[in-house]
Amino acid sequence: MNSLSRASRLLNNLKPSAATASTGVRSITTLQETLAAQVPGKQAKLAALKKEHGSKVIGKVTIDQLIGGARGVKCMLWETSNLDAEEGIRFRGLTIPECQQVLPTYSGKAGDGEPLLESLIWLLLTSEVPTKEQVDTLTAELHERSSKLPSHVVPLLNSLPKDMHPMTQFSIGLNAAQTASSFAKAYADGVPKNEYHLYALEDILNVFAVIPEIAATIYRNVYFDGVVTKDQSLDYSGNFCRMLGYNNPSFDELMRLYLCIHTDHEGGNASAHTTHLVGSTLSDPYLSYAAGLNALAGPLHGLANQEVLKWIQALQEKFEKEGKEVNADTITEFAWETLNAKKVIPGYGHAVLRKTDPRYTCQREFGLKHMPDDPLFKIVETIYQVMPGILTEHGKVANPYPNVDSHSGVLLWHYGFTQYQYYTVLFGVSRAVGGLCQLYWDRALGLPLERPKSHTPEWLESFAKNNPDA
Ligand SMILES: CC(=O)SCCNC(=O)CCNC(=O)[C@H](O)C(C)(C)COP(=O)(O)OP(=O)(O)OC[C@H]1O[C@@H](n2cnc3c(N)ncnc32)[C@H](O)[C@@H]1OP(=O)(O)O
Ligand SMILES: O=C([O-])CC(=O)C(=O)O
Numbered sequence: 001m002n003s004l005s006r007a008s009r010l011l012n013n014l015k016p017s018a019a020t021a022s023t024g025v026r027s028i029t030t031l032q033e034t035l036a037a038q039v040p041g042k043q044a045k046l047a048a049l050k051k052e053h054g055s056k057v058i059g060k061v062t063i064d065q066l067i068g069g070a071r072g073v074k075c076m077l078w079e080t081s082n083l084d085a086e087e088g089i090r091f092r093g094l095t096i097p098e099c100q101q102v103l104p105t106y107s108g109k110a111g112d113g114e115p116l117l118e119s120l121i122w123l124l125l126t127s128e129v130p131t132k133e134q135v136d137t138l139t140a141e142l143h144e145r146s147s148k149l150p151s152h153v154v155p156l157l158n159s160l161p162k163d164m165h166p167m168t169q170f171s172i173g174l175n176a177a178q179t180a181s182s183f184a185k186a187y188a189d190g191v192p193k194n195e196y197h198l199y200a201l202e203d204i205l206n207v208f209a210v211i212p213e214i215a216a217t218i219y220r221n222v223y224f225d226g227v228v229t230k231d232q233s234l235d236y237s238g239n240f241c242r243m244l245g246y247n248n249p250s251f252d253e254l255m256r257l258y259l260c261i262h263t264d265h266e267g268g269n270a271s272a273h274t275t276h277l278v279g280s281t282l283s284d285p286y287l288s289y290a291a292g293l294n295a296l297a298g299p300l301h302g303l304a305n306q307e308v309l310k311w312i313q314a315l316q317e318k319f320e321k322e323g324k325e326v327n328a329d330t331i332t333e334f335a336w337e338t339l340n341a342k343k344v345i346p347g348y349g350h351a352v353l354r355k356t357d358p359r360y361t362c363q364r365e366f367g368l369k370h371m372p373d374d375p376l377f378k379i380v381e382t383i384y385q386v387m388p389g390i391l392t393e394h395g396k397v398a399n400p401y402p403n404v405d406s407h408s409g410v411l412l413w414h415y416g417f418t419q420y421q422y423y424t425v426l427f428g429v430s431r432a433v434g435g436l437c438q439l440y441w442d443r444a445l446g447l448p449l450e451r452p453k454s455h456t457p458e459w460l461e462s463f464a465k466n467n468p469d470a
Contacts, residue, residue, distance in 0.1 A: 264434025
């Protein structure tokens, strides 16, 4: 088969069945059609930018930055979101409150409830705010694609030791699902590079579709009976909640909010960057995002949400034993013990943000609305009152304010979701969306292998010696 007919066959396969009504008349523009219309223009724009301005200097790099984890070094193209140190994240230009105002919700009315994850997938991929009808077609398509989880994955997950960390299991599960990759097959078959994005999109939508079952199987296996029950009459998040074993409309709303706000945080964060880096080698989207999951599993990144709960549990345990109340004074005492032991306060600080994370703020607002009297919610509120002052006094931290991980666990705990070792898996279900929507554009724009330059300490010493005024 020549590559043109293969590509047009793929495009036909990609059209969601729900987009064509039972009459066979297509009434709305599908996700694939929207993207197909955008790709040539975006490719041309990027080529023009490179041609006209490619040699312009946008920054310098100091030795501090080279040693210090490349903070602030501008070296990555990222379409889907942008992070401002003061304001926080914007998804395709929209802040979180703006997304909450304009994106379709479960009730169908924007602003009435939390946005659907499918709305955000559409927004991040296309930069357009979808209609509820468009979102519904995507929900139906993802439900249909969920059958593409290879049959060996659940038995493999069932065979894993229950005490293996849920993130390790998640990574194994997604790596194992890679046998279904269309991208890997297409590459092996020798498709031309201008078609890579078509196969990448196929894989990306399939990853979105199958990861709830991987994640839910891990949860049900490790903590319960291993039984996963779907309800595909619901949206992506609602169905995921049923698969996890939760059936509470308020928890469904929390999960919609949770899954939307954790999706994307521009390109430099470790999980997104890893996905982008691994994808740049033309590893397929399954392998690329499995690598991203391994980055998310680190305690300075996504694992911090479990560490926050662990920290609060240890705090409660200590003062209960001592017969003391958990209040501003005891929290301050415990925070100083942590800092003096040269450990971090989980959920505080950030590599880019210099103000309270708006993802913290919207979760706090959810808490104020749904659980203002919850004892753990109140502890988090008290921590928020004292911690910025403590960290400022400590004097090392560039940002003394809370990040997203500081609040997420407490909200889950309120609904009885107390298995905090699992929390980062939920983060991983959401982060797939940001990392992989960008990976689609990486391939559509033909971005090259990522390969920055490193230097030895000897080179740096000699550079510094020979360039006293640099
Ligand atoms: C989804 C996310 O990934 S959000 C981040 C989740 N991670 C956490 O919440 C873990 C706690 N926070 C941290 O460890 C850090 O703030 C990070 C990793 C998020 C950012 O790291 P950096 O950009 O290096 O932070 P910063 O420039 O403020 O670090 C300066 C010093 O303050 C320390 N510091 C930063 N945050 C904290 C904190 N919460 N508690 C104690 N010390 C801290 C750093 O360890 C560093 O110490 P060092 O000079 O001895 O190495
Ligand atoms: O931006 C970062 O470095 C970390 C973070 O908050 C995220 O990835 O969500």
